[in-house]
Amino acid sequence: MKVDVHAHFFPRLSKRHCSLLGSEDWPWLHDQGDGTGFIMTGDEQFRPVQAPLWDPAARLAEMDRTEVAVQVVSATPILFAYTADPDRARKWAELVNDLAIELCEHDPTRLRPLCQVPLQDVDAACAEASRAVAAGHVGVHIGNHVNGRNLDDPELVRFLHHCATEAIPVLVHPWDMMAGYRMPKYMLKWLVGMPAETHLAILSLILSGAFERLPPDLKLCFAHGGGNFAAQLGRVDNAWHRRDIVRADCPRPPSSYADRFSVDSAVFSHDSLQLLTAVMGVDRVMLGSDYPFPLGEIVPGNLIAEAPFLSDADKAKLHAGNAAAFFGLSLPA
């Protein structure tokens, strides 16, 4: 049994839908009708894409082939629209979230959606998260920063508090990578930017002391194995012990907060997965593939299945059990 918690979709957005955001420069989908298409921005081809990204039948056929029982699906982060006018972004989130429900209705036991929210307006974000979860979403998918603010921003912490209060699981995905102008080539935004963004998001919550104020039952998961967090935790603990400016707002060693969140398994090597399970524990790593994008794990869960350092019971946790508990899923028989 495999549950993939990091899988993206792109809803059937037309150029006309983009007028909701006041401009036709937002991403929309051009379905060419032959199993291929393009994510468009305005009239420009932004990225070639394949039918499983938007077509639930094609997606489920691939899930059958790779033996993935359930996907927890999230929209592509380029649809967050955090820079848009808040009122327009609220309507946009409602549209994307309603289209997600529509896509998942194709097989609601196997496709479980995460909503997005207009985080530039936290009151609206709380309201939309609650509305979407009541409509069938199993959690919320947020970016790791919002208009120059990290997750320790008081308003963003207020949003996380709302999610804890309403038992809404949160998946944090990196986006809008820092210093992109220095990473124009070789997919460095993905290779350097994404792990750095995720690390920054986690450390902002730890070192600001936000975890001291957030309810311990907040369900928080970081994509891409938590980025650089596990690999650099020794460096961060060392700095906390030796420099008062590092520990100024954080009363306990950074490593002691590793039990306050989960990560996915998208790290692509056994050495990395072994470190990750050692740092996070086998209860806090969940299968995540980044399906269906080109850097995703080709057969989701193979890295876990073939890991010589994991017992069968541990593999079952990473493949499905942890995700079922985190998202409150009842798994198909």
Ligand code: CO
């Ligand atoms: Co992703």
